[in-house]
Amino acid sequence: MSDENVERARESDAPLTAAVHQRDVAKEVAEDRGWREAALVGRTVTINRPRSELYAFWRDFRNLAAFMENVESVTPGDDRISHWVVKAPAGRTVQWDAIVTEDVPGEVIAWESVEGADIKNTGRIEFRDGPPGRGTEVTATIVYDPPAGELGKLIAKLFQKEPKIQARRELRRFKQLMETGEVSTSEAPDAAPRG
Amino acid sequence: MRALTWHGKHDVRMDSVPDPQIVNPRDAIIKITSTAICGSDLHLYDSYIPSLHKGDILGHEFMGEVVEVGPGSSLTKGQRVVVPFVIACGQCFFCEKQQFAACDNSNPAEKVDMSEVAYGHAMTGAFGYSHLTGGYAGGQAEYVRVPYSDVGPIVIPDGLEDDKVLFLSDILPTGWMAAENCQIEPGDTVAVWGCGPVGLFTIQSAFLMGAHRVIAIDHYPHRLEFAKSMGAEIINYHDVKVREALTEMTGGIGPDAVVDAVGMESHGFTIDNILDAVKTTTKLGTDRTHVLREVIMACRKGGRVSIPGVYGGMADKFPIGALMEKGLQVKTGQTHVHKYLRPLLDMIGEGKIDTTFLISHRLPLESAPEGYRMFKEEQNDVTKVVLKPDWQKEAA
Numbered sequence: 055m056s057d058e059n060v061e062r063a064r065e066s067d068a069p070l071t072a073a074v075h076q077r078d079v080a081k082e083v084a085e086d087r088g089w090r091e092a093a094l095v096g097r098t099v100t101i102n103r104p105r106s107e108l109y110a111f112w113r114d115f116r117n118l119a120a121f122m123e124n125v126e127s128v129t130p131g132d133d134r135i136s137h138w139v140v141k142a143p144a145g146r147t148v149q150w151d152a153i154v155t156e157d158v159p160g161e162v163i164a165w166e167s168v169e170g171a172d173i174k175n176t177g178r179i180e181f182r183d184g185p186p187g188r189g190t191e192v193t194a195t196i197v198y199d200p201p202a203g204e205l206g207k208l209i210a211k212l213f214q215k216e217p218k219i220q221a222r223r224e225l226r227r228f229k230q231l232m233e234t235g236e237v238s239t240s241e242a243p244d245a246a247p248r249g
Numbered sequence: 250m251r252a253l254t255w256h257g258k259h260d261v262r263m264d265s266v267p268d269p270q271i272v273n274p275r276d277a278i279i280k281i282t283s284t285a286i287c288g289s290d291l292h293l294y295d296s297y298i299p300s301l302h303k304g305d306i307l308g309h310e311f312m313g314e315v316v317e318v319g320p321g322s323s324l325t326k327g328q329r330v331v332v333p334f335v336i337a338c339g340q341c342f343f344c345e346k347q348q349f350a351a352c353d354n355s356n357p358a359e360k361v362d363m364s365e366v367a368y369g370h371a372m373t374g375a376f377g378y379s380h381l382t383g384g385y386a387g388g389q390a391e392y393v394r395v396p397y398s399d400v401g402p403i404v405i406p407d408g409l410e411d412d413k414v415l416f417l418s419d420i421l422p423t424g425w426m427a428a429e430n431c432q433i434e435p436g437d438t439v440a441v442w443g444c445g446p447v448g449l450f451t452i453q454s455a456f457l458m459g460a461h462r463v464i465a466i467d468h469y470p471h472r473l474e475f476a477k478s479m480g481a482e483i484i485n486y487h488d489v490k491v492r493e494a495l496t497e498m499t500g501g502i503g504p505d506a507v508v509d510a511v512g513m514e515s516h517g518f519t520i521d522n523i524l525d526a527v528k529t530t531t532k533l534g535t536d537r538t539h540v541l542r543e544v545i546m547a548c549r550k551g552g553r554v555s556i557p558g559v560y561g562g563m564a565d566k567f568p569i570g571a572l573m574e575k576g577l578q579v580k581t582g583q584t585h586v587h588k589y590l591r592p593l594l595d596m597i598g599e600g601k602i603d604t605t606f607l608i609s610h611r612l613p614l615e616s617a618p619e620g621y622r623m624f625k626e627e628q629n630d631v632t633k634v635v636l637k638p639d640w641q642k643e644a645a
Contacts, residue, residue: 100342102341102345123359219362222365223358227358230358233338233340233341234338234339234397235274235275236273236275236321237357238273238338238355238356238358238383240357240360240384240386241272241357
């Protein structure tokens with residue numbers, strides 16, 4: 055059953071990731087999935103490329119490591135299953151298998167981790183045409199169950215510190231790669247930051 | 250290589266640092282032949298801009314020779330180029346609208362959090378101007394890495410020496426855009442606060458765009474002389490009440506367009522400016538906005554306000570009532586340099602625009618710290634410092 059705050063937020067034409075009472079939204083998401091708790095992260099960017107091209111690039115999960123900072127690799131098993139290896143603090147990695155739960159070409163891809171994942175998580179990426187001539191609006195929504203225990207603390211450091219910031223950085227890199235063919239950087243060795 | 254690096258307030262040094270390398274396919278490496286110190290570099294020198302790191306290479310006005318290119322660059326080795334201070338990808342929504350200074354891609358993703366919080370949206374990347382604009386190494390150095398080199402740099406034809414074209418990198422297009430933002434109509438009077446390089450180029454541009462009169466305001470006699478030699482009428486605010494003078498000089502109407510070519514570090518001894526100075530020193534506020542207040546108060550009803558001067562934070566006592574009740578239009582922003590390069594280069598080639606008068610000092614790159622000190626402390630005489638990396642210190 056839905057919290058009153060969440061119900062009221064639904065009356066606006068805005069995504070729930072922008073709701074004032076974020077904790078109530080997360081609680082509802084966790085209850086829906088039977089998880090202990092949940093964190094919900096969402097972000098939209100406009101990318102000046104056709105919907106079909108963006109969908110196709112994302113649908114080949116191997117490409118994700120090219121712009122996701124912490125993703126070491128995503129290896130497809132078959133068309134629906136993929137294996138994710140993600141960097142964790144202290145040189146460790148966390149891993150899980152994910153299964154595609156929804157796939158509408160040119161519109162949406164959703165996936166969810168399967169039993170035994172180091173971090174239970176689900177992701178959804180939607181592609182919508184922007185106003186005429188204005189490219190594609192891409193919305194990513196990630197929901198995950200912050201793990202408990204020692205590993206949980208490490209993961210928290212990685213993901214929970216600023217999950218919203220992480221999500222918008224990843225989407226920004228996706229946009230850069232799709233629009234310009236490269237990911238902008240000022241890292242050494244261009245003699246830039248020494249601080 | 251040798252490079253001018255920032256270490257703190259009024260502390261810039263020549264350091265030996267690693268040479269830049271090609272990182273992305275569209276990069277190029279430029280061997281700098283001329284680079285200038287910009288008035289906005291003084292905001293860095295004075296520590297008005299946050300997020301500079303010790304060791305950061307400054308400099309965003311530079312030109313040189315292409316010495317290395319990535320596979321996606323359109324440049325070829327040996328070409329002479331001027332590089333815009335704004336870094337723009339050429340392919341995002343903003344670049345396609347020619348709003349290059351709003352490019353959505355050139356600032357690296359891990360650098361934009363601060364400007365998203367401070368301004369609501371991410372700033373565009375720029376050379377040598379703090380980590381707010383990407384943390385890119387600047388051009389007061391022997392070499393620089395230029396990202397998106399197929400979009401920004403303009404190739405300079407033989408026969409046009411460095412001094413004639415160097416200012417295409419920033420201050421000439423900035424002055425031009427400031428005048429364009431005045432939307433000049435026949436018979437217009439334009440008032441320009443600040444006769445630094447941008448103010449002077451705004452005056453020059455305003456006349457080229459058909460302004461009937463330009464009135465220039467400053468307190469450095471030498472800079473006012475430049476303005477006068479370009480055909481402007483002048484006001485020295487040390488001796489004359491600016492607003493009263495402007496009203497009288499324009500038949501009681503006020504200037505049709507006003508230009509704040511001063512920005513966040515305005516001088517002057519009025520009460521509001523002294524309070525602003527105290528607040529910025531004590532970190533209670535960031536921007537000193539005396540000139541901005543004055544341009545809004547002086548502008549005629551229904552007139553245009555152009556703000557090329559740099560601001561970075563919050564303004565106190567902003568005359569929002571005057572702005573609204575007089576129905577003023579405001580145009581501002583970092584310069585969409587790329588948009589103006591070709592027409593301005595043509596005008597330089599045709600002799601319609603000459604910018605060399607501005608250069609008061611030419612120094613070897615090794616003397617850059619001294620150049621900063623002079624530019625800061627001797628503003629009357631030091632109008633523009635150009636640094637030459639291939640000059641030996643002793644030869645100067």
